[in-house]
Amino acid sequence: VSRLSLRAQQVEGSKTLELTMKAREMRKQGIDICIFGSGEPDFNTPQHICKSAYKAIEQGVTKYTPAGGISELRHAISDKLLEDNGLQYKPNQIIVSSGAKHSLSNIFFALINPGDEVIIPIPAWLSYWEQVKLAGGVPVFIKGKEDDDFKISPYELESAITAKTKFLLLNSPVNPTGSVYTREELEKLAEVCVNRDIMVVSDEIYEKLVYDGEEHVSIASLGQEIFDRTIVVNGFSKAYAMTGWRMGYAAAPLEIAKAMDDIQSQMTSNPTSFVQIASITALKGSQEPVREMREEYNRRRIRMVEMLQEIPRVVCSMPKGAFYVFPNIQGLLGKKAMGETISNDEVLSRMLLEHANILVVPGSSFKTENFIRLSYATDMETIEKGMTRFLDFVTNHV
Numbered sequence: 035v036s037r038l039s040l041r042a043q044q045v046e047g048s049k050t051l052e053l054t055m056k057a058r059e060m061r062k063q064g065i066d067i068c069i070f071g072s073g074e075p076d077f078n079t080p081q082h083i084c085k086s087a088y089k090a091i092e093q094g095v096t097k098y099t100p101a102g103g104i105s106e107l108r109h110a111i112s113d114k115l116l117e118d119n120g121l122q123y124k125p126n127q128i129i130v131s132s133g134a135k136h137s138l139s140n141i142f143f144a145l146i147n148p149g150d151e152v153i154i155p156i157p158a159w160l161s162y163w164e165q166v167k168l169a170g171g172v173p174v175f176i177k178g179k180e181d182d183d184f185k186i187s188p189y190e191l192e193s194a195i196t197a198k199t200k201f202l203l204l205n206s207p208v209n210p211t212g213s214v215y216t217r218e219e220l221e222k223l224a225e226v227c228v229n230r231d232i233m234v235v236s237d238e239i240y241e242k243l244v245y246d247g248e249e250h251v252s253i254a255s256l257g258q259e260i261f262d263r264t265i266v267v268n269g270f271s272k273a274y275a276m277t278g279w280r281m282g283y284a285a286a287p288l289e290i291a292k293a294m295d296d297i298q299s300q301m302t303s304n305p306t307s308f309v310q311i312a313s314i315t316a317l318k319g320s321q322e323p324v325r326e327m328r329e330e331y332n333r334r335r336i337r338m339v340e341m342l343q344e345i346p347r348v349v350c351s352m353p354k355g356a357f358y359v360f361p362n363i364q365g366l367l368g369k370k371a372m373g374e375t376i377s378n379d380e381v382l383s384r385m386l387l388e389h390a391n392i393l394v395v396p397g398s399s400f401k402t403e404n405f406i407r408l409s410y411a412t413d414m415e416t417i418e419k420g421m422t423r424f425l426d427f428v429t430n431h432v
């Protein structure tokens with residue numbers, strides 16, 4: 035008999051992390067690895083944000099704060115949600131947490147009863163279903179069509195809803211595909227959610243990273259009825275290159291915000307005090323660094339896709355958002371390379387690491403086989419070197 039709780043026995047560690055550890059090990063042995071695994075901006079946090087944190091520490095902002103965040107920050111987030119997303123939330127409807135991941139877990143603990151179903155469109159970020167399970171929920175997966183960039187249709191959503199469905203877990207722009215839901219697509223999904231009276235948890239953490247004139251739309255902005263059913267999640271990690279600072283937030287109907295506040299007050303208390311001050315600076319200060327980073331991601335996105343499209347048997351479309359590409363590698367499966375059959379996306383990812391020295395993440399980590407995910411949150415030189423290695427591997431060894 036295990037000493038571990040059933041909950042702990044169920045939870046799966048991150049496969050992405052496993053590969054990253056292997057890549058780091060290879061690096062230590064002096065092997066030059068091009069890493070495309072990370073979901074983390076390679077940029078430093080903008081200086082004015084860092085300075086604001088130093089100053090706050092000097093001024094003694096190093097004590098407990100209200101669990102859900104200081105009121106100045108909640109006001110700043112309230113202003114942001116109105117200006118950027120057209121959403122009217124009062125500061126007491128906003129709960130600030132130690133990363134969007136933390137916001138999500140608060141939400142799940144606030145909403146999910148044992149056996150409640152949560153609809154998760156796949157491919158999806160791998161923490162969603164693990165967190166839902168930890169909270170006692172049952173993930174129900176739906177897969178959009180590849181031709182629709184894996185975005186789910188209202189019919190697919192409708193047919194996944196049961197009497198036990200609690201909410202739809204929506205993410206746009208999407209990790210790992212880079213897809214962005216359009217206003218019209220969201221309107222149709224919202225209609226289904228309102229008609230069937232299910233809630234939506236909308237993870238908008240990549241909202242600032244959209245390209246080709248695409249617009250990010252928050253599903254919560256599409257009418258009062260869907261607003262009342264939606265919890266918006268966002269954070270500072272991706273837009274402001276602040277992954278290590280751990281800062282995210284959720285905006286919710288008051289009753290849910292209160293429950294999240296209570297949960298957080300018992301589990302972790304406030305997110306780091308001086309990081310809250312720096313986060314106000316991030317929101318209220320110049321947004322120029324955000325635009326500059328997006329421009330650079332955009333250049334990398336185009337270059338990476340261009341180079342992937344040169345690789346035989348790899349099919350890659352141009353994603354509209356986030357900082358990932360998600361090529362179809364089915365054409366390589368069943369082929370032999372270096373005396374081994376490339377039997378699936380995981381084998382391919384391992385072989386690319388071992389024989390081409392590039393780290394990619396298998397699509398099956400996101401519950402979608404026959405694809406791989408590459409992050410372009412890395413410098414252009416690494417992108418060009420890595421894509422050349424990928425091309426060499428396929429042309430010379432497969």
Ligand code: PLP
Binds near residue numbers: 135
């Ligand atoms: N949501 C998505 C879709 C993500 O990809 C990530 C990070 O990779 C997060 C949420 C969590 O971000 P953080 O906890 O750093 O705010």
